[in-house]
Amino acid sequence: xxxxxxxxxxxxxxxxxxxxxxxxxxxxxxxxxxxxxxxxxxxxxxxxxxxxxxxxxxxxxxxxxxxxxxxxxxxxxxxxxxxxxxxxxxxxxxxxxxxxxxxxxxxxxxxxxxxxxxxxxxxxxxxxxxxxxxxxxxxxxxxxxxxxxx
Amino acid sequence: xxxxxxxxxxxxxxxxxxxxxxxxxxxxxxxxxxxxxxxxxxxxxxxxxxxxxxxxxxxxxxxxxxxxxxxxxxxxxxxxxxxxxxxxxxxxxxxxxxxxxxxxxxxxxxxxxxxxxxxxxxxxxxxxxxxxxxxxxxxxxxxxxxxxxx
Amino acid sequence: xxxxxxxxxxxxxxxxxxxxxxxxxxxxxxxxxxxxxxxxxxxxxxxxxxxxxxxxxxxxxxxxxxxxxxxxxxxxxxxxxxxxxxxxxxxxxxxxxxxxxxxxxxxxxxxxxxxxxxxxxxxxxxxxxxxxxxxxxxxxxxxxxxxxxx
Amino acid sequence: xxxxxxxxxxxxxxxxxxxxxxxxxxxxxxxxxxxxxxxxxxxxxxxxxxxxxxxxxxxxxxxxxxxxxxxxxxxxxxxxxxxxxxxxxxxxxxxxxxxxxxxxxxxxxxxxxxxxxxxxxxxxxxxxxxxxxxxxxxxxxxxxxxxxxx
Numbered sequence: 001x002x003x004x005x006x007x008x009x010x011x012x013x014x015x016x017x018x019x020x021x022x023x024x025x026x027x028x029x030x031x032x033x034x035x036x037x038x039x040x041x042x043x044x045x046x047x048x049x050x051x052x053x054x055x056x057x058x059x060x061x062x063x064x065x066x067x068x069x070x071x072x073x074x075x076x077x078x079x080x081x082x083x084x085x086x087x088x089x090x091x092x093x094x095x096x097x098x099x100x101x102x103x104x105x106x107x108x109x110x111x112x113x114x115x116x117x118x119x120x121x122x123x124x125x126x127x128x129x130x131x132x133x134x135x136x137x138x139x140x141x142x143x144x145x146x147x148x149x150x
Numbered sequence: 151x152x153x154x155x156x157x158x159x160x161x162x163x164x165x166x167x168x169x170x171x172x173x174x175x176x177x178x179x180x181x182x183x184x185x186x187x188x189x190x191x192x193x194x195x196x197x198x199x200x201x202x203x204x205x206x207x208x209x210x211x212x213x214x215x216x217x218x219x220x221x222x223x224x225x226x227x228x229x230x231x232x233x234x235x236x237x238x239x240x241x242x243x244x245x246x247x248x249x250x251x252x253x254x255x256x257x258x259x260x261x262x263x264x265x266x267x268x269x270x271x272x273x274x275x276x277x278x279x280x281x282x283x284x285x286x287x288x289x290x291x292x293x294x295x296x297x298x299x300x
Numbered sequence: 301x302x303x304x305x306x307x308x309x310x311x312x313x314x315x316x317x318x319x320x321x322x323x324x325x326x327x328x329x330x331x332x333x334x335x336x337x338x339x340x341x342x343x344x345x346x347x348x349x350x351x352x353x354x355x356x357x358x359x360x361x362x363x364x365x366x367x368x369x370x371x372x373x374x375x376x377x378x379x380x381x382x383x384x385x386x387x388x389x390x391x392x393x394x395x396x397x398x399x400x401x402x403x404x405x406x407x408x409x410x411x412x413x414x415x416x417x418x419x420x421x422x423x424x425x426x427x428x429x430x431x432x433x434x435x436x437x438x439x440x441x442x443x444x445x446x447x448x449x450x
Numbered sequence: 451x452x453x454x455x456x457x458x459x460x461x462x463x464x465x466x467x468x469x470x471x472x473x474x475x476x477x478x479x480x481x482x483x484x485x486x487x488x489x490x491x492x493x494x495x496x497x498x499x500x501x502x503x504x505x506x507x508x509x510x511x512x513x514x515x516x517x518x519x520x521x522x523x524x525x526x527x528x529x530x531x532x533x534x535x536x537x538x539x540x541x542x543x544x545x546x547x548x549x550x551x552x553x554x555x556x557x558x559x560x561x562x563x564x565x566x567x568x569x570x571x572x573x574x575x576x577x578x579x580x581x582x583x584x585x586x587x588x589x590x591x592x593x594x595x596x597x598x599x600x
Contacts (some may be wrong), residue, residue, distance in 0.1 A: 027345060158473040176331065176332070
């Protein structure tokens with residue numbers, strides 16, 4: 001049982017959609033009593049990192065080996081309903097399109113059946129000097145294969 | 151001189167555009183050596199809060215008196231170049247449109263002549279229960295008057 | 301299975317010690333390639349909130365009902381080894397002493413067998429106006445009972 | 451005038467004490483209506499970075515040249531009064547002791563005459579692999595010279 005408690009949460013795929021659950025802590029909220037708007041981008045990044053890992057791509061190793069990392073090139077997000085302290089949320093992410101140097105991901109933050117935010121994120125693969133570079137072929141195949149094994 | 155050091159930075163208007171300068175600290179960066187993407191939304195919110203104050207609207211008092219606060223309804227942002235530790239940046243903000251319950255603001259983050267991010271933010275005025283409400287008439291007039299007194 | 305993915309992580313007690321596991325994401329790191337020092341306090345707060353919940357105390361409801369909330373009165377923390385992107389950590393927390401208006405909690409952040417940080421936190425129970433108030437009797441009993449039911 | 455607005459705030463020394471002023475924004479607060487406890491450590495780090503720069507030490511260049519960076523080894527902090535949205539604060543920092551590989555700094559956060567937090571921070575100079583190393587001799591002299599030129 002201790003072994004279980006010591007294992008951090010991991011999300012995973014439900015068909016082509018990746019689910020990532022989290023709880024709202026004090027750090028996420030602001031004095032208006034709701035989650036601060038920039039923090040949804042943190043939740044979305046945690047979900048994307050987890051999705052990339054779940055797809056079989058080791059982004060952290062690539063970063064540590066100096067091969068580059070994903071950086072966000074564009075975000076569009078609508079805030080529909082606010083989250084509050086103690087809420088349990090799920091970030092649902094879906095790879096919409098895999099291009100040469102970037103990936104377009106749709107991400108919505110849900111509280112049960114309610115959609116709190118709805119967004120699109122373009123992530124570009126950059127070399128360590130910050131220039132866009134082609135994503136490794138194997139990664140592209142892994143992203144394209146999501147949801148097809150299920 | 152101590153008096154000056156003890157006075158926090160305030161931005162201000164240059165014609166119709168509001169300028170807000172800041173420096174990048176360790177807290178703003180991530181292990182990729184650049185500013186973490188969500189943190190630009192923090193910079194933009196500091197700039198908007200300062201702009202609203204500079205326009206003569208006391209949002210903080212309204213919040214403390216339980217009259218409501220602005221909440222972000224939509225963000226579109228493109229990340230063009232990354233900022234790094236120690237960079238001096240300027241957030242340039244411009245009220246594009248004042249509607250009944252919301253304001254559309256264009257915000258770009260500059261490093262000298264280079265544009266690092268380019269965004270549009272829709273901020274809606276919410277009552278304490280989170281419902282959109284009409285902005286106070288005086289506030290609307292103040293937003294509409296920006297850049298016209300100069 | 302989707303049901304499991306949609307359930308956020310919860311920590312729990314291993315005897316008198318509470319375990320809370322987490323993974324390091326980009327947001328937690330800084331340009332020095334390590335976790336930014338203030339962010340350990342976020343991890344510790346998540347762990348304390350989870351511990352309080354696991355002990356049977358509904359702090360979130362108390363906050364929403366305007367009965368007050370815990371606020372940190374004192375922190376002592378030593379940083380022994382840095383955490384990095386992708387690390388899996390466990391915050392181990394132990395209630396050391398329950399006083400009238402405050403609780404003294406020992407918290408260490410572990411990466412496997414390595415201790416990364418070692419700290420003590422005093423949390424005081426404040427009323428909504430910010431004044432220390434006695435903790436509800438039932439809560440005190442719950443904190444005192446930790447580890448004794450096991 | 452635009453030139454002034456585009457220049458970010460810099461703190462400076464008042465005798466042996468360094469002053470660094472800042473304003474509380476939404477991002478700094480939490481749902482309890484006060485500044486989240488970990489965020490004071492961000493303010494303190496901004497102040498230390500500014501103090502180091504004001505003392506004539508170019509920590510950012512050293513970091514970019516791969517010569518190392520300061521990392522916090524220990525923090526002790528007491529939280530006496532909370533800060534709220536819109537507050538103007540000053541972080542007052544004083545180098546208490548300069549040792550071979552570390553510096554002991556006293557830092558308090560003030561709101562006018564009120565002390566909000568009172569802390570001590572030990573910062574160690576680490577090489578890029580994270581091992582403590584002796585601070586450059588010139589830096590030590592600069593830290594020791596603070597307040598003596600005034």
